[in-house]
Amino acid sequence: MGAVDWFARAREAAFDGRALIDGVRRDAAGGETFVKASPIDGRTLGPVARGREADVDAAVKSARAAFADSRWAGKSPASRKKLLQRFADKILAARDELALLETLDMGKPIQYSLSVDVPSTARTIAWYAESIDKVYDEIAPTPASALALITREPMGVIGCIVPWNYPMIMAAWKLGPALATGNSVVLKPSEKSPYTALRLAELAVEAGIPPGVFNVVPGYGGEAGEALALHMDVDAIGFTGSTRVGRKMLEYAGRSNLKRVYNELGGKSAFVVFDDFANVERAAKAAAGSLFFNQGESCNAPSRVLVHESIAERFVEIVAAEAPKYAAADPLDAGTEMGALVDEGQLRTVMGYIEAGKREGARTVAGGSRAREASGGFYVEPTVFDRVDNGMTIAREEIFGPVMSVIRFKTEAEAIALANASSYGLQASVWSDNVNRAHRVARALRAGTVHVNQYDEDDITVPFGGYKQSGNGRDKSLHALDKYTELKTTWLRIEPE
Numbered sequence: 001m002g003a004v005d006w007f008a009r010a011r012e013a014a015f016d017g018r019a020l021i022d023g024v025r026r027d028a029a030g031g032e033t034f035v036k037a038s039p040i041d042g043r044t045l046g047p048v049a050r051g052r053e054a055d056v057d058a059a060v061k062s063a064r065a066a067f068a069d070s071r072w073a074g075k076s077p078a079s080r081k082k083l084l085q086r087f088a089d090k091i092l093a094a095r096d097e098l099a100l101l102e103t104l105d106m107g108k109p110i111q112y113s114l115s116v117d118v119p120s121t122a123r124t125i126a127w128y129a130e131s132i133d134k135v136y137d138e139i140a141p142t143p144a145s146a147l148a149l150i151t152r153e154p155m156g157v158i159g160c161i162v163p164w165n166y167p168m169i170m171a172a173w174k175l176g177p178a179l180a181t182g183n184s185v186v187l188k189p190s191e192k193s194p195y196t197a198l199r200l201a202e203l204a205v206e207a208g209i210p211p212g213v214f215n216v217v218p219g220y221g222g223e224a225g226e227a228l229a230l231h232m233d234v235d236a237i238g239f240t241g242s243t244r245v246g247r248k249m250l251e252y253a254g255r256s257n258l259k260r261v262y263n264e265l266g267g268k269s270a271f272v273v274f275d276d277f278a279n280v281e282r283a284a285k286a287a288a289g290s291l292f293f294n295q296g297e298s299c300n301a302p303s304r305v306l307v308h309e310s311i312a313e314r315f316v317e318i319v320a321a322e323a324p325k326y327a328a329a330d331p332l333d334a335g336t337e338m339g340a341l342v343d344e345g346q347l348r349t350v351m352g353y354i355e356a357g358k359r360e361g362a363r364t365v366a367g368g369s370r371a372r373e374a375s376g377g378f379y380v381e382p383t384v385f386d387r388v389d390n391g392m393t394i395a396r397e398e399i400f401g402p403v404m405s406v407i408r409f410k411t412e413a414e415a416i417a418l419a420n421a422s423s424y425g426l427q428a429s430v431w432s433d434n435v436n437r438a439h440r441v442a443r444a445l446r447a448g449t450v451h452v453n454q455y456d457e458d459d460i461t462v463p464f465g466g467y468k469q470s471g472n473g474r475d476k477s478l479h480a481l482d483k484y485t486e487l488k489t490t491w492l493r494i495e496p497e
């Protein structure tokens with residue numbers, strides 16, 4: 001079989017931006033649409049339903065009806081498992097189509113949509129499917145006169161609001177545990193990347209998941225998103241996005257029905273390299289690879305690289321030489337490592353941070369400019385700043401673009417203090433060949449995930465989430481099942497004979 005011509009496929013691709021409510025595609029109640037342009041070249045992809053309160057309400061009603069009549073929650077765990085496995089199989093079977101939609105929608109390289117986003121989405125759904133007939137409830141060690149059952153029950157209707165950087169994977173991290181435990185879901189994808197969520201919901205219906213169990217309402221955050229988070233009949237919100245909007249989620253819950261809010265928010269992750277780590281080249285290449293992956297649009301990107309002053313020159317030399325290997329290119333080209341930023345707004349934001357870095361005195365050692373402007377798309381050069389101070393804007397705020405800040409330190413205590421001097425606490429890493437130091441520093445770092453001597457190890461079996469203003473929830477692993485279930489205690493009296 002010859003190589004796929006993704007450019008030809010892109011020209012022929014079809015886009016259906018209608019909502020999916022109660023198992024069927026439909027236009028927004030008010031008939032409104034918004035225009036979705038591709039970040040690759042600015043080309044218009046197709047109209048997307050502009051969901052508002054009425055659409056969200058219809059989706060929540062459908063989800064509630066599905067929950068109330070037990071068409072999904074009432075199935076045995078083994079039956080739900082089977083249908084979710086079929087859903088995962090359908091995702092894999094639609095690999096090319098989903099990967100192309102993801103790339104055209106948000107600009108990531110097609111090779112990674114194919115090798116990371118689609119398989120990871122399918123694996124997440126399959127993993128929760130497989131887990132759900134293997135989790136047991138509890139019996140409490142009470143006196144013999146009673147029996148206390150501690151059981152988990154689905155909550156009801158879960159609202160999921162997700163970002164655009166990994167549209168399918170972020171949705172799957174919520175769908176997997178929420179659906180496996182028997183809930184109904186209303187998903188609001190980002191207005192910047194709506195197509196794959198809509199297609200996923202269609203595949204779920206084709207797999208036999210009953211109508212109403214999984215609904216998708218596209219639309220803007222301040223319209224469809226706000227309506228979902230404020231809805232009185234939504235039991236929990238699984239949110240992934242910025243810390244700014246995460247704050248609003250808590251307000252919406254307070255202003256409505258005190259629904260549970262699980263926030264998975266931003267990051268400014270520290271990557272700490274000590275002078276006792278012998279393989280400086282491996283550490284530097286890992287920093288570049290992890291930071292430039294997905295155009296730097298990763299919540300856990302190692303955007304603050306803390307390097308011991310004695311190896312900093314060598315380290316910076318290597319990352320500066322690595323950066324051009326990630327030069328922005330057309331994401332439809334199968335060899336592209338780094339694609340386009342999601343839209344013009346994100347491009348402006350990232351360029352604003354690059355300008356701030358220059359203005360505040362950081363030294364540009366790679367990139368620093370917009371790229372491929374003639375394409376009509378939104379590209380930035382992989383950029384590395386050296387001699388960054390942890391107080392500078394580029395070290396404090398999440399950039400969400402391909403911009404690395406190298407900060408030098410002298411002592412272990414200083415490195416820990418700098419790493420923890422952030423309002424975020426999503427991820428961190430420590431690089432040291434001294435096992436005592438590696439453990440010591442890993443314990444001291446205030447982050448939900450700490451890596452030692454590597455950065456990108458990842459699996460659905462482990463929790464993912466942040467300390468501090470990076471959020472309060474944990475996606476992935478069996479722990480995520482707790483988020484979408486209520487804990488019930490049932491006391492039974494046992495009479496003596």
Ligand code: NAD
Binds near residue numbers: 220226298
């Ligand atoms: P965002 O907060 O702007 O939007 C996220 C979602 O919220 C979108 O669907 C958006 O439409 C919606 N939204 C926006 N305003 C809203 C409102 N007022 N009411 C209800 N919904 C609203 O974030 P983004 O730009 O889409 O994504 C980037 C952010 O996501 C970054 O901060 C990144 O770190 C974070 N992120 C975190 C994780 C994690 O697991 N911690 C993973 C991926 C991305």
